[in-house]
Structures are given as structure tokens and as C-alpha cells.
Amino acid sequence: MDTDNSTAVAETSEDTSPTTAKSSDSVVIETRNLSKIYRDFWGRKKVHALKSLDIEVKPGEIFGLLGPNGSGKSTTIKLILGLLFPTSGRVLVFDQDASETQKNERIGYLPEESYLYKFLTAEETLDFYGRLFDLSAAERKNRVKQLIEMVGLQGAKHRQLKEYSKGMTRRVGLAQALINDPDLVLLDEPTTGLDPIGTREMKDLILGLRDRGKTVLLCSHQLADVQDVCDRVAILHQGELKELGRVSDLLKVQDVTEVHATGLSDAAKSEIAEVIARHGGTVESIDNPTATMEDLFLNIVRESEARPGARRVSQATESKNSSNGSTSDGDQA
Amino acid sequence: MNLQLDDFWSFYEWFFRPGAFLESAALKGIVLAVLGIVLGLVVGYVISSSRYGSGEGFFAVARSVRDLFRFDLPGTRVRRILALARLAFKEAVRRKVLYVVGLFVVLLLLAGWYLNPQSDDPARLYISFVLTATNYLVLALALFISSFSLPEDIKNKTLYTIVTKPVRATEIVLGRMLGFVAMGTVILIPMGALSYLFVTRGLAHTHAEVADVRELPSGGFEGETDYTRFHSHHFELNDAGEGVTDMVRGHRHVVIRKDDGSFSVGPVEGALRARVPSYGSLVFRDRSGNLQEEGIDVGNERLAGGYGSAGISRLIGVARGTRKIEHGYVEGGGLGTAEYTFSGVTKERYGSSIPVDLSLRAYRSYKGNIEKGIRGSITMKHPSKPIESNPIGFTVNEYEVDQKFLPLEIEGTNGNKTEMLNVFEDLVDEKGRMTLVVRCLDDSQYLGMTPASVYLRPTDHSFAWNLTKAYLSIWLQMTMVTAFGVMFSTFLTGPVAMVATAVCVLLGFSAEQVYDTRHYIDAGIERGGGPIESMVRLLKQDAMTTQLDVDTVAAKVIKTADAGIVYTLDAIATALPNLPKMVNTAEFAASGFDIFGALLARHAVATLGYVVLAFLISYFTLKSREIAA
Numbered sequence: 001m002d003t004d005n006s007t008a009v010a011e012t013s014e015d016t017s018p019t020t021a022k023s024s025d026s027v028v029i030e031t032r033n034l035s036k037i038y039r040d041f042w043g044r045k046k047v048h049a050l051k052s053l054d055i056e057v058k059p060g061e062i063f064g065l066l067g068p069n070g071s072g073k074s075t076t077i078k079l080i081l082g083l084l085f086p087t088s089g090r091v092l093v094f095d096q097d098a099s100e101t102q103k104n105e106r107i108g109y110l111p112e113e114s115y116l117y118k119f120l121t122a123e124e125t126l127d128f129y130g131r132l133f134d135l136s137a138a139e140r141k142n143r144v145k146q147l148i149e150m151v152g153l154q155g156a157k158h159r160q161l162k163e164y165s166k167g168m169t170r171r172v173g174l175a176q177a178l179i180n181d182p183d184l185v186l187l188d189e190p191t192t193g194l195d196p197i198g199t200r201e202m203k204d205l206i207l208g209l210r211d212r213g214k215t216v217l218l219c220s221h222q223l224a225d226v227q228d229v230c231d232r233v234a235i236l237h238q239g240e241l242k243e244l245g246r247v248s249d250l251l252k253v254q255d256v257t258e259v260h261a262t263g264l265s266d267a268a269k270s271e272i273a274e275v276i277a278r279h280g281g282t283v284e285s286i287d288n289p290t291a292t293m294e295d296l297f298l299n300i301v302r303e304s305e306a307r308p309g310a311r312r313v314s315q316a317t318e319s320k321n322s323s324n325g326s327t328s329d330g331d332q333a
Numbered sequence: 334m335n336l337q338l339d340d341f342w343s344f345y346e347w348f349f350r351p352g353a354f355l356e357s358a359a360l361k362g363i364v365l366a367v368l369g370i371v372l373g374l375v376v377g378y379v380i381s382s383s384r385y386g387s388g389e390g391f392f393a394v395a396r397s398v399r400d401l402f403r404f405d406l407p408g409t410r411v412r413r414i415l416a417l418a419r420l421a422f423k424e425a426v427r428r429k430v431l432y433v434v435g436l437f438v439v440l441l442l443l444a445g446w447y448l449n450p451q452s453d454d455p456a457r458l459y460i461s462f463v464l465t466a467t468n469y470l471v472l473a474l475a476l477f478i479s480s481f482s483l484p485e486d487i488k489n490k491t492l493y494t495i496v497t498k499p500v501r502a503t504e505i506v507l508g509r510m511l512g513f514v515a516m517g518t519v520i521l522i523p524m525g526a527l528s529y530l531f532v533t534r535g536l537a538h539t540h541a542e543v544a545d546v547r548e549l550p551s552g553g554f555e556g557e558t559d560y561t562r563f564h565s566h567h568f569e570l571n572d573a574g575e576g577v578t579d580m581v582r583g584h585r586h587v588v589i590r591k592d593d594g595s596f597s598v599g600p601v602e603g604a605l606r607a608r609v610p611s612y613g614s615l616v617f618r619d620r621s622g623n624l625q626e627e628g629i630d631v632g633n634e635r636l637a638g639g640y641g642s643a644g645i646s647r648l649i650g651v652a653r654g655t656r657k658i659e660h661g662y663v664e665g666g667g668l669g670t671a672e673y674t675f676s677g678v679t680k681e682r683y684g685s686s687i688p689v690d691l692s693l694r695a696y697r698s699y700k701g702n703i704e705k706g707i708r709g710s711i712t713m714k715h716p717s718k719p720i721e722s723n724p725i726g727f728t729v730n731e732y733e734v735d736q737k738f739l740p741l742e743i744e745g746t747n748g749n750k751t752e753m754l755n756v757f758e759d760l761v762d763e764k765g766r767m768t769l770v771v772r773c774l775d776d777s778q779y780l781g782m783t784p785a786s787v788y789l790r791p792t793d794h795s796f797a798w799n800l801t802k803a804y805l806s807i808w809l810q811m812t813m814v815t816a817f818g819v820m821f822s823t824f825l826t827g828p829v830a831m832v833a834t835a836v837c838v839l840l841g842f843s844a845e846q847v848y849d850t851r852h853y854i855d856a857g858i859e860r861g862g863g864p865i866e867s868m869v870r871l872l873k874q875d876a877m878t879t880q881l882d883v884d885t886v887a888a889k890v891i892k893t894a895d896a897g898i899v900y901t902l903d904a905i906a907t908a909l910p911n912l913p914k915m916v917n918t919a920e921f922a923a924s925g926f927d928i929f930g931a932l933l934a935r936h937a938v939a940t941l942g943y944v945v946l947a948f949l950i951s952y953f954t955l956k957s958r959e960i961a962a
Binding site: 038043078081082083084085087100101102104105107109111113114115116117119120128129131132133134173176180 | 383384404408410412413416417419420423424427489490491492495497499500501961962
């Protein structure tokens, strides 16, 4: 493995010229045997943060890195960005070594918390990052306007970031990650600190990015987010890759069949149960599906925006809803 | 102001030191660059081999060197540097560093409390006050803003969003340096303007009344002005009722008698000036008339210092440096003289007379007539032919610049004949050179002088321009400190980077003392020794010139350890910029001398050199550092 590795280093370091062909992007990110050990000042081993990670991210997909805190997700992202250097193994981004600055031309990165300069306004922030991509003044003006609209900060674009709420800062963070219209977007915990609406919007944005042909790598410990948007996930635990695959495949319960139908009477339901029994199946439950708290909350907000001031009157049992409504608010926030 | 030998060097002489290349700035620059490269490669290899293993470490170092020239320097974009510079600038503004200007204003407002209004030379006092205040304020500020910014950005992780853009390490370093230098410039400009106003307004005054006016028998008037600002002037007017007062406290006034018989005294003249001296080469003759390199040492004239000009050659023990020169003395009565040979004495440079300034010292070997000053004379002489003017006598005005004018037509001797001589035709040789011979006229009394004590003064430059040059010098120092601060902040945390920069500045300031200690250790002279020996002496309460009073083994250990420390300090101090030399330009402005262009050019080139060095070190450390670690 060692000799293998060093020849690979020699090869790629030769062809990391700025003209690296865009066409060869059959793989956007590739990690080979990637390991990271954090050491203290004296070189003693502190944490083995990542152990021999091998993943490939393909163009146009949303790839999720999943895992509990301290499982190596952020470390992986930082290695991909070249913010950290691997202890062994390597990372290729667009076929270039992660330590090359060149690759950043095509990358957008939203850090875990939006590490932005608090004394700049949203507009200044985006303009500044635009300059770092050496964009011309006209181009910057254009893009800044577009992005501010996209993340919905028109009303606050002249305010300093220190006055922003967490959600707004997050949006500026996302906007700065997209200033160069990147081919690859890296999102570190994109939904932490966002309210349910913000989370939904963020998810829609991510899906929108994929629709526009971008590759997205995100890491999160909010399982629902990953489930909703990711095409493929890698599950990490204690620095080791535990599972890797398509979300739909991983979550599919092979021997259970789900049927959704509306307008069925109780008689019809029992008839269906009989049919199932006749075919040798077992009915586990026949029930009304419950919506997720997210759906409920989003419905409430949507309606309240349509009819301000009115309290939501549910078509379902009112008493149940009113007692739930207040607690659900607290839970979600 | 006492100029040292190396102050006279032209830029070329300083850079190459013809005949003594070991002392040259060029060599120092080369050695620093080579040392930087070698140390950089070694340190880089040690770090990367510990990270990747010995073989791969070599490639890593080679790669990062290649990256600089192949990608990072060509990939450096002005727009990005400017964007980062603007950010650094804004950040500095946000840190409220502009308040420093306010602090400066307060200093100026309160200046009256501690600037002595009865000073003999108020111009000097005012100018050196504003320049010193500006210098230290701005250096402290540069130290502060440059060393905290980058570590703060790493701590706040704001740097994450920057280095994940196509930003090169070159741009991060240059952007910072540029932003902070711009900040410093923005602060220096109002400070300079305020200083100018403070000095000019502070010195401006006139005398409203005149007193004791008498008509002179020869026509014209004489009298005294009133006593304003702790002084008054004596004045003499010609037949037409025009004249000037005498010089008091470095200035005079024009006095005019108006038609109605009243007198009007004009504004201050001559207080703020920038004399452009034309210095000559100096040789002495002893009492028997033999040529000597140096004048007579009347005691305590050989002070420590002046080593710095010897550069590398002193460090490796080849030369000792110029040593500080003080006054050489000429004995009165005998054949003792001091001879200055000036070049460029032409009609074009000097109009109707040749201005010559004298700032001589007097040394009395007996009391004599204490009421009267020591007398001396100047003789104009042809450098090679036996033609010389009659002596022009003067009385020494110690601690003041005595301004005289040499006449262009003067009686003198040509060989054996006595005739009227024309200075440009008879006393100046074909290369435009003329010799001035200074003698002491009182028997067994002495006149002291340095090469800078007697000079011709073809023109004056404007004070405003000279003050600007002094500020340019401060600007250069600030740039240097900023570069060092940024350099240290690429691998140290904010406070530590600041301390490191401050240590560099302080060591730069006290370099001469370190060199001096080294000199005494080398020469085996007991002067308190190095740090450990000094400590022992302090504790034992021993005088510093006695033999170290401990047993031989202990003495050997102490002296060896001290030598190690002092040699190391010496090497570091030699590598650092010579800040005292740069601060010294304030002395030029304060003493009313034009700051030589060559001196400023030397400082500028040295600054540029150190900035490039700091830039390269910063680049490599930033490049090889894990930003997220």
C-alpha cells in the first residue's frame, strides 16, 4: 500500500497543473485510505479521528456523511478542503490534491457555523468573497444581487452581520458558498440552528442545487435531513466507515409492503386484510398515518401567513390539536 | 547633532562598501537570504519528515518550493490582495485604532505642560517631541494591529471561509501587510499635518514693541525688541530703516522703520529650516604641523557605539566597526590645524558669498579669560598651491550652529605676494575643491571638531519637505514592524507574536549595547560581562571593572555561558534591522538639517529587504500549516 501510495503522489503532483480537464470528472471527490490522527504539541497521539476512509462522490449527487458527534464527519470535510493535512492516504478533489488552491475555484463551502466577518454587511460580505474569486465588478454586483434574493435577505442586506439572527447568518453563509457558482458544494451541518422553516428551505435549496447539476456533500447528525435530501450516505462512527450506499436501498425494509389509499371504509379495510391473509401475508397494522411534526408545523406556519391573526382550526379533532400545538412548538424550537 | 562616519556614505557606498565588501549591506542581505533559505529548508524538512516520513518529507519540501514559483506567485491576483487589504483595513478601523490620532491630539494639547518654554532651542524641542511621539505611537500601533489579526482569524475560524476560496498564501500575507500599512499611512498623514501645524504655530510669534532705540552716529538705528516668550532681540537698522535682529533661540525677525517713525517687527525667521550641508574631508595637523588622521583626544571622546555600520565583518570578528567618533581637538598657538577640503565649490552653487556653519567645541586647559570665548580663525586655502586668504577670526559659540559667510573677494598671499584674491579663481582648484583651515588662536587652549562640524551650506530645503521625509522614515519603520508582526502571527498566537515582534524591535534598538558587550568579551576587558556575570556581580555588589570574584571553575563556566548568550544575541541583533539609525532621522529634522536622500534610500532598501524576507517566511509557514488544527 505504501509504495502504491507514493507512486500515486508522484503521478498526480505532476498533472495538477491548472489545466486539469473538467471532462475527467467521473468522480468529484475521492478519498483513498484516508486517515487522520490528531497529535498534541509533543507529537503524542491524541485522537484517531479518521481511519482508512475510502469514499467516492459522483457528479450530480447529494452525498451525506452521517454520524454522531466526534465520528469524523467534520474532519473528513476539512481534509477534503485542505484545512487539515491527512496523516496518511490522500484526498482528490476534481482529480487534484486537496492541498491545491486551484480546486477552490469550483468549490463552495458552508462551514459548521458561518465564520464570517461580523462587521461587514451581507452585501459587503458577498462582494468580498466575490473579489476573492477575482470576479469583475459587474459580475460581482450581479451575483450578489441574485444570491441575496435567493436566500431572502433583501430587507437586511445593509445591516452588519453582528445584528443578524442565527438563521440569517446561516443564509449569508450559504450565499457566500455559492458566490462562484460552484460545481461542488460542501455543507457542514447545514441545518443546525435553523428553525423548521429554515430547515425546509435549506433542504429545498440543496435539492435545487442538485437539480442544477451540482454535486453536494453534506455532513449532519440530523437524520431526518439526510434522509430527505441525500442520494447516498456514508455512516461514520468513531472514525470508521460503517455503512455506505443509496439512502433508498439502505432504508428499504425488504419484506414489508406499504399501501397508501384514501376513501376506504372500515369494511373495505377488513376486506383488504382478508385478501392479504389469503396470500399468506400478515397484516401488522391498518391505521391512519400520522403526519410528521415537521409537516404539521409547516402547515401551521403556512396557514398563519395566509390568514394572519387567526388561530388554526384543524379538520381533525380540535381538542387534541390545541393541547399538542403548544408543546410541539416548544419541542421543535 | 553628531554625525557618524557611516552617515556620510552614499547609497552606493553603503550597499557595496567598495574595498570592504564584508561590511556592505548587500552582503548582509545575501547572507540573510541564504540563511533564511537554508534554515527554511531544514526546518521545513524536519517538520514534513515528521509528518510524512523522511522520503516523502523531501518531496513535500520540494513541492512547496515549486508551488511558490509555479502556482502561487503567478496565481497571485491584485484584486484578491486588495480585497484582503481592505478587510484588514476595515478590521483595524473597527478596532478603533484611529483613536490613536485623538490620543496624539491630546498629547499635543498637553504638550505645554512638559515642553520647557524657556528652552534655548524651542524648534528642536518641538520637532523632536512631535516626531518621537509619533514614532513610538505608530510603532506600538503597528505592533498591536499586525500581530493580533491573523491569530484572531484562525481562532474565530473566519480564515476557513477565506482559505477555502482560491486565495493563495501569498495573497493572505501581502493583503494583511498592505492593509495594515495603509492603516498606518492613514494615521500618519493627519499626525504629520498636526505636527506641522503644532510646530509652526507653536513657534510663531512677533514682538509688538521696541525699546531703547538709538540713532547711530553712522546713520541707521539700533535697539531692543520687547521681552516676549522669555526672550528679546537686539537689532540694528541701516540708513533706509531696514534690518534684522540678532539670532536668539534659533530665530530672528526682520525689523523695518516705517515712514511715521514707528517700528514693525516681522514674523519668526530661520527657526524652522533644513540646511543642506556640503561636508568636506577632514585631516588634522599636530602642533609641529605633521598630518594626523585624528585630532587630539582631550579625554572621554571615545564612546562606545558605531559598531553597527560594520555589518557582517564585525560579527565574524574581522572588523570592529567604525566606533563612534567624537571631537578631535586642535591645539592653539602651535602649528595645529584642522583642514576641511570641500568639493563642488562653484559659482553656480554659491551666489554672492559662501555660507559656512561652524559648530565647534572648546576645551580650556587653563581658565584664561572666562568671560570671553576661545578664539579661532578660518583661512581659505587652495588645496594644492600655496595660495591662501588672510585668516578670518571668530569667537567660538559652543553648542550652537554659528552661521558665517565667507567673502568672495579677500586679501591674501599668493606665494610670497600679498594681493586681492578671488575665491573661485584663485582658491578653488580645477576640480572645484577648496580647503578651509581652522585654527585655535589662544595658546594652549583647544578647539574640538568632527567631520560634520564645519560645512558649507549651498542651499536650504523647506522645512515642510524635511518633516515629510522624517515622517517617511517613520512610515518605513512602521512598515518593517508590520511585516515582522504579520510574520510572527503566521505561526504564533496573538500575544506571543506581539511579544516576539516587540523583542525584535527592542533588540534592534539596543543592538549597539549588545555589540559593545561582545567587544568587551572579545577584548578581555572587564565591563561587567554578559548577563549571568552581571547578575552575579549585582548580587555580590561587585563593581563592574573588577575581576570577577568567584572561584576559577565557576568563573570559567559563567564566562563561557555568557559568551554563548552574547554571541547568539549578537548574531540575532546583527540580523535585525538597525532601527536606531532610522529613528535618528528625527534628530536631523530637529537639528534643522536636511535628511539626506541617500540615508532615506538606504532605509527604504533595507525595509524592502526585510519585508521580502518576512513575506517569504510568512508564506511558507502559512502554506505548511494546518489552518483547522
